[in-house]
Amino acid sequence: MRHVDIPGKRLRLREVTVDDVDALHAVYGDPTATEHLPFDPRTREEVEEIVAEAMRAAQAEPRRLYVLAVTDVAEGRTIGVARLHIEHDHPHSAEIGLGLRPDHWGRGIGTDLVRLLLVFGFRHLRLHRVWGARSPANTAAQLTMLVAGMVEEGRIRHHVRARGAWRDSIVHSAIEDEWEGYRDV
Template identity: 85%
Template sequence: MRHVEISGKRLRLREVTTTDVDALHAVYGDPTATEHLPFDPRTREEVEEIVAQALEAARAEPRRLYVLAVIDLDDDEAIGVARLHIEADHPHSAEIGLGLRPDHWGRGMGTDLIRLMLMFGFRDLRLHRIWGARSPANTAAQLAMLVAGMVEEGRIRHHVRARGAWRDSVVHSALEDEWEGHRDV
């Protein structure tokens, strides 16, 4: 198992542990935090299962899934979760996803988090392409992805079903040779 820990100026990413269930539930279980995510709010038991699956995935060879706790360096508190999933058929490409507690929104944390994920994927994992999808209504995620250096690629129509309805997704990506790894994160 490869232990992951990466730090920026305001955030640190580390492997999730069983002690993170409550912190992750504060994101995954919150209707506001999950408003634009492709699933309904999760129960605490569902978050426990997500953490258990993340711990199992961390032991896999080759490792394809990284589920990381997002730590605010100001108070050393877990404030969110970040995922990076390497595609089995395309091992140089990965999808990222993230969620932060709403009380940390509007402070540029999402942009910092995306930059850390890009740095981890390109520098540490030697990926070629990293992509993520967002709800078309999530303009904060759009801004964070663009400011972090991702490019908007297009829309996938009726991509996910959440809250009883089909929803489109807008895809953003970054490529290894376009990534500006010298940026401060």
């Protein structure tokens, strides 16, 4: 098992634990935080199952799913969640996803988080490609991924069904040999 603990200047990524359920529910259960995500706000029980699944996935060999707590370095509190899922048929490529409590938006923390995920993917897991998808309406996520060094690739039409309707997704990616890396995240 690969234990994950990736420190940055403002954020730290670490394995989720059962102690994170309430903090993660503050993200997964918040209608504002999940507005652009392809699911409705989660109940506390659903978040408990997400954490349990993450802990089971951490034991898998080879490990393909990383669900990580995002903590504020200054305060040590869990303020979000990050996910990296290595593709089964393409083990050098992974999809990322993230969520932060809305009271932490607008300060560049999302950009720091994406950069930490890229550091983890490229430097620690030796991936070749890291990608993420966003709602076309989520322009904050667009800016976050672009500033973090990802490239907007294009649109997947009617990619997910969310809130009773089909929704497109915009894909962003970073490639290991194009990624400049960031020493100060």
